[in-house]
Amino acid sequence: MEAALQxxxxxxxxxxxxxxxxGCISQGQxxxxxxxxxxxxxxxxxxxxxxxxxxxASLEALLKTQTIxxxxxxxxxxxxxxxxxFVMEHLEMKGLNRHSGKLGQQLADLHLHNQKIGERLKKxxxxxxxxxxxxxxxxxxxxxxxxxxxxxxxxQVNDWQNDWVTFFATQRIQPQMDMIEKNSxxxxxxxxxAQLQLKIPSLFCDMEIIPALLHGDLxxxxxxxxDSGPIIFDPASFYGHSEYELAIAGMFxxxxxxxxxxxxxxxxxxxxxxxxxxxxxxxxxxxxxxHFGTGYRGSSLSIMRNLVK
Numbered sequence: 001m002e003a004a005l006q007x008x009x010x011x012x013x014x015x016x017x018x019x020x021x022x023g024c025i026s027q028g029q030x031x032x033x034x035x036x037x038x039x040x041x042x043x044x045x046x047x048x049x050x051x052x053x054x055x056x057a058s059l060e061a062l063l064k065t066q067t068i069x070x071x072x073x074x075x076x077x078x079x080x081x082x083x084x085x086f087v088m089e090h091l092e093m094k095g096l097n098r099h100s101g102k103l104g105q106q107l108a109d110l111h112l113h114n115q116k117i118g119e120r121l122k123k124x125x126x127x128x129x130x131x132x133x134x135x136x137x138x139x140x141x142x143x144x145x146x147x148x149x150x151x152x153x154x155x156q157v158n159d160w161q162n163d164w165v166t167f168f169a170t171q172r173i174q175p176q177m178d179m180i181e182k183n184s185x186x187x188x189x190x191x192x193x194a195q196l197q198l199k200i201p202s203l204f205c206d207m208e209i210i211p212a213l214l215h216g217d218l219x220x221x222x223x224x225x226x227d228s229g230p231i232i233f234d235p236a237s238f239y240g241h242s243e244y245e246l247a248i249a250g251m252f253x254x255x256x257x258x259x260x261x262x263x264x265x266x267x268x269x270x271x272x273x274x275x276x277x278x279x280x281x282x283x284x285x286x287x288x289x290x291h292f293g294t295g296y297r298g299s300s301l302s303i304m305r306n307l308v309k
Contacts, residue, residue, distance in 0.1 A: 001079055005040065008077045009033055009087065019090070023221065023234075025051075025153050030090045037090035038074060047153060048084035052076045054149035054156075055086060058237035061145075061213055065113045068106040069231045093224035093231055100255065103223060103230035104262030111212040111242035111267060114140050118210065140211050143167040145238035151217050151284075152291050154179075158238045164209045165201055167240070168283075176286035183290070186297070192304035199308055203276050211239035218245050220254015242267060247280030278303050 006014045011033040019030035019039075026043040043051065059073040072089040079085060096103060117139045144167065145158035157175055161167040177193050180186050215222070216236035224231045246263075249255050282303045289296035 001042070001083065001085070004079050005031070005077065005085060005087070008075060009035075009038070011035065017090075026086075038087050039071065039090040041086040041088075042083055043086075044083045045153060046082075047150070047155070049076060049078060050148055050155060051150040051153055052084055052086035054147055055235060057145070057147045058149055058216065058235035059088065059233075061237055062110070062215065062232070062235060065110055065213060067109040067113055068103075069226075069229060070235070071231070071233055091224075091231055091233075092226050093233075094226070096220075096223045096225050096230060096254070099225040099230045101258040101262040103225075103232075103255075104259040104264075105266065106230060107215075107218075107232075107245065108263045108266035111214070111245065114212055114239065115210045140213075140239050143211050143239050143241075144171075149216060149236040149238060151236040151287055154287060154290060156216075156236060156238065164211075164241050165204055168244075168279075169197060169200055172283045173286065176283065176290060179290045180286065184294070188301060189297070189304070192301060192308060195308040196304050200279065203272055203279060203307075205272075207270065207272075209241050212242040212245075214238060214240050214242070214245050216240075216245075217248060219248045219252045221252075223254065241276075241280075243270075243273060243276055244280045247277055248284045250277065251281055251284060275307065279307060282307075 002014055006012075013032060013034050015032045017030040017032055017037065021028040021039075022041075026041045026048075028039055028041045030037055030039050041052070045051075053076055056073040056076055059070050062068065062070045063072060069091075071091050074087040074089065077085040077087065118141070121139055142160040142162055143164050144160035148155045148158060150156065157171040159171065161171070173193070177189065180189055214237055215232050216238055217234060218232065222232060222234040224233070282300060285296050285300040285303065289300055
């Protein structure tokens with residue numbers, strides 16, 4: 001593996017640093033190279049390349065907004081024998097602590113980034129040509145992403161849609177439902193989902209939702225900080241409703257009140273926020289059900305029961 005990595009990176013020096021890490025999906029290891037320290041994730045699953053390519057595209061999109069720090073992606077590499085590597089910049093990270101408020105602020109900036117481009121274009125009357133210092137980021141007026149991304153190791157359908165409710169129902173919940181159906185044929189889940197589908201539009205009355213670039217899997221394990229401020233990593237990005245981001249953030253802890261108050265000072269809660277948050281959490285509970293088994297069935301069904309009331 002190391003010889004192939006050395007060749008692909010074109011580096012004479014490749015020395016393990018002793019920093020390693022990993023979650024329930026991939027393993028990671030840091031190396032010193034000619035061009036600095038890199039972090040290398042490895043995975044031997046058949047879907048690893050698709051997963052890493054989605055992560056690379058997500059990091060590139062987040063990086064372009066210049067709103068929040070992420071590791072710079074470098075390269076996805078296939079090794080003989082079926083292992084895939086994803087090489088990115090190594091960042092010295094410690095647990096989120098001092099910079100919680102700053103994370104809330106910068107996350108809101110990320111979510112407002114596309115909207116601000118839209119407002120600027122309107123103001124300039126779609127003037128051709130770029131103002132000084134402007135990057136090549138364009139306004140995105142649909143929901144989706146230019147490639148498949150994975151939340152965990154399961155792929156997310158990111159086909160572009162004009163309507164957020166349609167996107168969420170057909171490309172987030174429905175594929176999870178199909179997997180549950182295939183694996184366990186759960187009748188109660190199927191019946192509740194049939195009722196909930198009819199109810200979803202009523203949770204979005206009078207709302208104008210402007211597509212926001214999302215991290216997509218922002219739980220406590222995917223945030224950190226260094227001396228300069230917060231860092232987010234392991235994204236599953238797409239353009240969606242900014243509220244969606246806060247769903248998994250609220251499920252497993254890791255975010256304190258200074259994070260939320262900084263975020264909501266820039267993006268205040270809209271009427272009906274709590275109910276929609278439950279709807280968005282439904283996706284993550286179902287995704288966990290499909291990853292880890294029926295331990296998450298109860299939470300999934302309980303959310304659906306409450307929402308169809």
